[in-house]
Amino acid sequence: MTGALTVRNGLAAQPALATVARYGIWVAVAALFVMLPQVFRSGTALTMMSLMGISIVFALSYNILLGQTGLLSFGHAVYFGLGAYFAVHGMNAAIAGGLPLPVPAIPFVGGLGGLAFAIAFGWVSTKHSGTAFAMISLGLAELVGSSALILRSFFGGEEGVTTDRTRLLRLFGVGFGQQIEVYYLIAAWCLVCMFLMYRFTRTPLGRMCNAVRDNAERAQFVGYNPQVVRFLAFCVSGFFAGVAGGLAAIHFEIANSAYFSAAQSGNVLLATFIGGSGYFFGPVIGAALVSYLQVMLSDITEIWQLYFGLLFIAMVMFAPQGIAGLLMMHRPLWHGRGLPKVAATYAIVLPPALIMLTGVALVIEMSYRLAVKAAEGPRMSFFTVPLAADHPLAWLSAGVLTIGGYVLFRLTWPIITAAWADAALRKGQVR
């Protein structure tokens, strides 16, 4: 369901408007990518935005499987990692042989690497769907992950394979010595890949991916072999994952076995799911958010992965459609002017929710301090507030924050439900 960007036939009567609606969004995204470094100038910000660009391509490629074809893969990092290795070897070969291969073309090399292995592994794994497919993907990830440590000539063992992007052929005097140049390269590839993957959802194959996802059996009776549909989707997905790996190789100038890690495969699943696999733009939001959280949370707390996990569990339980689903839920309100009213109720419920979350975080941090970091003593600071983790008062305040926040949250929540009911009534579409 990529309805968000769908241009309906109603607009076809005004071709100019349809064209604007179709391409305007891409021009806007391009403008955003160009402007971002003007606003966020720091080196950290540039690095983070580069990582976001890579994750967006990777997560969108993953969603071709998960959201569009209904294939749950636990080993998508394989194609990302192999793309990175092919890119690094491609760069090194170009340097050694003096080949006229500029850096901007390297992600394509990564994409071809991802595609080649997607063809090989996909041939086996897409004969199945559901649990069998998921298990095979897990097995293949283990296989490639352990090969990376054994086949040293290609994978470089523990330390991996390094490269130097500045020694490749220069185009227009751009040497890719500076992060800003790398950022723009990643942004350009990200934009092109986003556009291509969006267009893919509109093609006959892309549509039949949805059909196979919804009902593989019925697809057989309208002339399609679901195995072929799954295989082709897998190849397209592998290509773009390889491109993302190639971009990462350019960014880090190294490819190592960490690219294949289960954490890498897990992260792309989390990002896609948190963003919302049912919408094309869901993984874009998810990838950007997860990249941001990974960098920012790890600065604040050592156990950021725990919070990350809690966020994932919360999304699965309360918003299985992801952030994109939550956003799209508000679309009907857009026309009825119901949005400001509903948004105002969110502002009322937000403080209690934050109080509750602060309490929960305090409990977690103090427990962590006492249980895992006992050797460092009970003195710690929580959001710059110094406290002693073994003091009853600290636990008391954590309890008050958690329980008080929860009670206030439950008391204020009906305001939101009431506002929604009101908005639905106004639109006359009570279900």
Added chain:
Amino acid sequence: MTAPALELCNVRKAFGTTEIIRGVSLSVTACERHAVIGPNGAGKSTLFNLISGRMKPDAGSIALKGSDITAMSPWLINRRGLSRSFQVTNIFHRMSVWENVRAGVLWSAGERYAFWRDAGSAREVGARTDRILVDFGLIDRRDAPAGILTYADQRALEIAITVAGGADVILLDEPTAGMSRAETDRAVALIRRISEGRTLMIVEHDMSVVFGLADRISVLVYGEIVASGAPAEIRNNPKVREAYLGEEAH
């Protein structure tokens, strides 16, 4: 003389030790409306599953328009011009009504597995999809996800997907199951219209539908065809009355 649209020759199918289809031979001529009736558990749906490739027969042969399709994959049979609907609604739930019908159109319009061009670029695909939706009275629901349609609309969509590809042999498995009288009448009118100039094979429990629609009727009892002929013959066949019509007086 042209080959029959469908020709089954001594088809057999067993599940475990239980033989469900016990040597069925049947010939359906082109542009005929052929109904298959029989008591519950007679093997009517299994027969459809064998013809459409959902199951492989243990023995016997099935020919579509003179060419052998025995044990062929469903998609290959579909591409040769045979399309079927299902007794239990079998649609693409999360896709819109329009996308559902277009999924039925795509292959026959030559779009195949194309991933290099927009599915909307071929105008006749969209036009044909629209035409079918109008025909089936679903055009107002075109953007609704198929999963939220009413039961009757989902049944209509089921048939719409089936005929969307323009197949010339259509198999409908209990198209009016669970419908009200009014809905059934509408469905019958629709089936009559869409089977114009095509070969139709239909499994149906509702005798008024069967006798109103069919040119020929075959009676399947415990995996065997006990009678086959025009509606009047079937109505007066003592064997049929005993085995079937007597039990379920409609």
